[in-house]
Amino acid sequence: MLSFDGNCLEVTYSFTGIRHLSLATIKSSELYCSSTVDTDCKITATIIGCNANTRLQFIMSYGSNSVSYSMDKVNSGDVVVFDGINCKVTKNGLNAFGDSNVVEFPKLHPGKNIYIAQHSSPVKVEFVTEYYPTFI
Secondary structure, eight states: EEEEEESEEOOOOOOOOOOSSSSSOSSSSSEEOOSSSSSEEEEEEEEEEEEEEEEEEEEEEETTTEEEEEEEEETTOOOEEETTTTEEEETTEEEEEGBBOOOOOOEEOOOEEEEEEESSSEEEEEEEEEEOOEEE
């Protein structure tokens, strides 16, 4: 609010505070995000077992919504990272954005988030998620 009485200017400010906690790491395909807002995250998928040149595909589900992520040509031992914190997609440390279907980088939503694997051939994947819990 701004007002002026001829001699004095009066201004009222409102601030919104955002608090970030230290990095949280969860080793599971199901996790609870403690943030109060959507929060950028880094998803690391380590391929434990699969046929050669398999397509990694999983759905990130939260509430009644979901987002699909995939990476072409993965092999056993590959490490695939969908990094919403630094806006990168890598496979074994190299840029792999072109081999992915990423349109939007991953975010965790407050509450329960689940990764659901969808593959045409058997694939075993270990998920690790990192994020900075964020509160408004």
